[in-house]
Amino acid sequence: MRSILIANPKGGSGKSTLSTHLAAWFAWQEEAVMLGDIDSQQSSRHWLSLRPSSSPQIRGWDLDEEQKARPPKGTGIAVLDSPAGLHGKRLKQALMRVDHVVVPVLPSAFDMWASATFFEELAEVKAIRREEISVAVIGMRVNPRTQSATQLTEFLKQFDLPLLTCIRDTQLYVQSIQRGLTLFDLPVSRTKQDRLQWQPLLDWLVSNKR
Numbered sequence: 012m013r014s015i016l017i018a019n020p021k022g023g024s025g026k027s028t029l030s031t032h033l034a035a036w037f038a039w040q041e042e043a044v045m046l047g048d049i050d051s052q053q054s055s056r057h058w059l060s061l062r063p064s065s066s067p068q069i070r071g072w073d074l075d076e077e078q079k080a081r082p083p084k085g086t087g088i089a090v091l092d093s094p095a096g097l098h099g100k101r102l103k104q105a106l107m108r109v110d111h112v113v114v115p116v117l118p119s120a121f122d123m124w125a126s127a128t129f130f131e132e133l134a135e136v137k138a139i140r141r142e143e144i145s146v147a148v149i150g151m152r153v154n155p156r157t158q159s160a161t162q163l164t165e166f167l168k169q170f171d172l173p174l175l176t177c178i179r180d181t182q183l184y185v186q187s188i189q190r191g192l193t194l195f196d197l198p199v200s201r202t203k204q205d206r207l208q209w210q211p212l213l214d215w216l217v218s219n220k221r
């Protein structure tokens with residue numbers, strides 16, 4: 012079983028969009044997927060309640076107050092969505108249960124500054140220093156080969172973190188999420204280019220198998 016934490020200190024950076032998309036992609040790979048949500052806004056939880064029964068199944072992962080619950084036996088992949096401002100004790104608790112952390116960052120100065128403190132905190136975590144937990148960053152709502160993408164790549168160099176990929180800004184995300192779906196649930200013919208943008212992250216998650 013592997014667990015992936017989606018985290019970023021800023022609200023609106025695409026954490027829930029990323030969480031739901033990863034859960035759906037793994038469900039399409041016939042993995043037994045659990046989706047947990049430690050954000051009080053419960054966006055992922057709400058999305059899951061809208062998911063049509065004809066779509067590949069994703070189960071909700073109920074977490075207790077102290078976030079101590081572990082996903083049930085038989086889980087292949089657990090994806091954990093998290094609130095803005097996750098830090099300190101709560102961040103440590105969440106990290107105790109995961110193998111990977113994926114951080115979506117918007118290409119704005121405010122978001123990059125806020126992420127800097129978060130990356131510094133992550134760098135202090137023993138399990139990350141020992142590479143027991145791997146960290147990846149993706150640009151959210153960024154068009155690849157734009158100045159924003161270059162700035163994000165430059166910004167991440169100081170933390171020795173690669174920018175795995177950039178996910179463009181498109182209403183396809185907004186429209187599919189409100190129906191309990193993701194881009195991966197839409198026809199390939201409509202989403203070919205967008206799926207390609209996800210591939211480096213998916214390859215990284217698959218090849219980083221523990």
Ligand SMILES: Nc1ncnc2c1ncn2[C@@H]1O[C@H](COP(=O)(O)OP(=O)(O)O)[C@@H](O)[C@H]1O
Binds near residue numbers: 021151152
């Ligand atoms: N790639 C994208 N293109 C267009 N809209 C996006 C994209 N990613 C996220 N959004 C929208 O941005 C808003 C914030 O995303 P969300 O996933 O809820 O962020 P968070 O969970 O970090 O608060 C939502 O309205 C979502 O639909």
Ligand SMILES: [Mg+2]
Binds near residue numbers: 027028092
């Ligand atoms: Mg959210």
